[in-house]
Structures are given as C-alpha cells and as structure tokens.
Amino acid sequence: DAGVIQSPRHEVTEMGQEVTLRCKPISGHNSLFWYRQTMMRGLELLIYFNNNVPIDDSGMPEDRFSAKMPNASFSTLKIQPSEPRDSAVYFCASSWASLADTQYFGPGTRLTVL
C-alpha cells in the first residue's frame, strides 16, 4: 500500500507569494494531521481533521495559514502571503482514529521562502 503522499517535496518561493502544500492520506484513514518542523521550535502540530472536519487548529500560526480537507483522500495547507519565517519542513500524517491510533507520516515538504 502507498503511504502518505505529499507534494511538492521541495518548494522555493519569494516572500509574498501564495504557497499550497498537498497531502493524500493512507486509504482508509480518517484522521489527518499537519505538522511543521523547524530548528527553533521542533515538531509542532498545526491542525488536524477527523472525518474531513477540522478538530483542532490552535497550532495554526496566524491568519495567513489555512487548511482544507474537501474529501477523505486530499488535504491542502495554504500560506498566503508567505514570509521567510515560514521556511520549514511541513509534514502530513494520517491515522485511523481510535484510542490506539498510530500516525503515519509522509515524506514532508521542504519550504524555503526567500
């Protein structure tokens, strides 16, 4: 089975541009998570969905960040406008929501904002 798929793997953009990161969770999983990894803050949750519904977006840094999950097999994380401090690796993870779920991570998207 394919794991979590993320695209693009690398993104370089200029400050002020819109950036869209994409994620396809593992088929059958009903929870999806977006994490960000930076040297300063480590790995932190941005937002997660259960059955396509956002459950906790308290980690979203500010209004420039938005995430959607229009269906069970696709999610996007959008940054508009992007800033240099958004440079990080963004991970998507999915799981089958249960008390004992394990999250499986995608390969990540390395974002560089110049």
Next chain:
Amino acid sequence: AQTVTQSQPEMSVQEAETVTLSCTYDTSESDYYLFWYKQPPSRQMILVIRQEAYKQQNATENRFSVNFQKAAKSFSLKISDSQLGDAAMYFCAYRSSGWGQGAQKLVFGQGTRLTINP
C-alpha cells in the same frame, strides 16, 4: 499542557553495541500513549515503537525496546546490536488518550541525534 524532554541532543555508539536514549514527559493524565520515531537524513518520520501507559510490560520490536517507568514519567529507548542504518534523529512523542480537542495530537521532544561509529 503536556511536555516531552529529551536531554541528550547527541549520542554516539560503536556498531554492534547497545545504546539508550532518554525521554521524560510531564502530564497529569493517567492514560496516554508514548512513541519513538526515527528520522533519517531522508527526513521521513518512521515509527520505531509505541507503548500504552496502561500496560506494565515494556514494548519490544526486534532490536528496539523501551524502559517505561510510569511513576517517574520516563520512557527510554534501548537499541541493541546497533547498525549503521540506525543513524538518525530519534524523537520521543506523547499522545493523550481520549477524544477531547487536541487529544489526538503528538507532542514531540526536541530529538536526539544518534551516530553509529563503524
């Protein structure tokens, strides 16, 4: 809020030897889950092992085992017969039990970089 602390930024071990990575956490909950993830240079996050807090028996996966001390809030990872492919960043993570807002999120430690010396 829960916190996870990994006090060893870097560790090194000789190939075929045993190494233990430390992790402590802070929580007021009685039921939760603990994980070790491995992140090699490819940056893929790979699950190594998981432990349910209600289980007294320490989890084991081949060469990887944990020492879970609930009262001390300690969760160390032991790697036996270290191999070159074990070189990576290792992250300890905590997850609440239950369904409240934020319960499903993983709280990560800062990581330990493990080097294997041939």
